[in-house]
Amino acid sequence: MTREIKVVRRVLAVNERMAEQNRRRFAERRVFVLNVMSSPGSGKTTTLQKTIERLMPGTRTAVIVGDIATTHDADRLAVTGAPVVQVNTDAFGGDCHLAAHVIEKAADDLDLDAVDLLIVENVGNLVCPAEFDIGEDARVVVLSVTEGEDKPVKYPTMFRLCDAALLNKIDLLPYLDYDKGQAIDYIHQVHPDMPIFEISARTGEGLGPWVDWLRTRVAAKLNA
């Protein structure tokens, strides 16, 4: 004989509660939180480095960097002068994403009153981070023209979830067979009207409109 017991709970309820707690904490301190996701090798760290250089010192920026191992990304970002907290997820079981409790703990190492924008560089992965709310205000996905054009339709959950996409490494377009129009069509097929910023983190091309987009949002929260 078996007895069925009703449960009816979100499996990730614990994470979602913690994310809400983070969201309240960041709102009290008027810190805008940006969750940056991508596949590995899309140029996320260089993009953030160049973005922060343009934002600082006007927008006081701090970074939480998630990596399964190594501190290479954190070392590169520290050059910008922004406070950087490194989280190696292997300490939390080799996770492929940053969960809300990890952000809560990492934020303890930052002086939030001296921060307007907290950038979270998530672990390079287009699947898992989509499932974990961390208490962010906006999510962006970085992809590059050296990947397949069809990334958006292969990972629709991620592209649905994000508020903007950065298409990186456009300086390489002359040397590739990449069909940029097709890639943009795919993004809009999954997420109509999603803003797409075509950039080259290496040369700085196209970074202006992206940085303005971000700055506007940070200012709106600061003045809320």
Added chain:
Amino acid sequence: MHEMGIAQQIIDIAAASIPAEMPGARVERVNLKIGKLSAVVPESLRFCFEIVAQDTPLAGAELSIEETPILARCKDCDTRWTIDEPVFTCTSCGGGRLEILSGRELDIVSIEVAEGET
């Protein structure tokens, strides 16, 4: 993959849901609802669950997964339809302002516990 962490959450919630009057009871089945738009692969989840469940009241339990379709509603013309492929534009008016009615679920619906044994 994050299925390992999700399996652990399922075990935590399920174990905590065993009624106090049934100490030492074994969970035979966990009924889950997983949306097609969630970032969970049922096969990976089953595999991870089997490993993580060892030495818990859920050892050997079956994961019964109901996959829920992606249901959308167009905010412009109120058309409702099921999304089967990664195209998120209205099938009727071509608009892109959608409300996703279901498909993001990752829920434990119930557990089935063996009775009569301790």
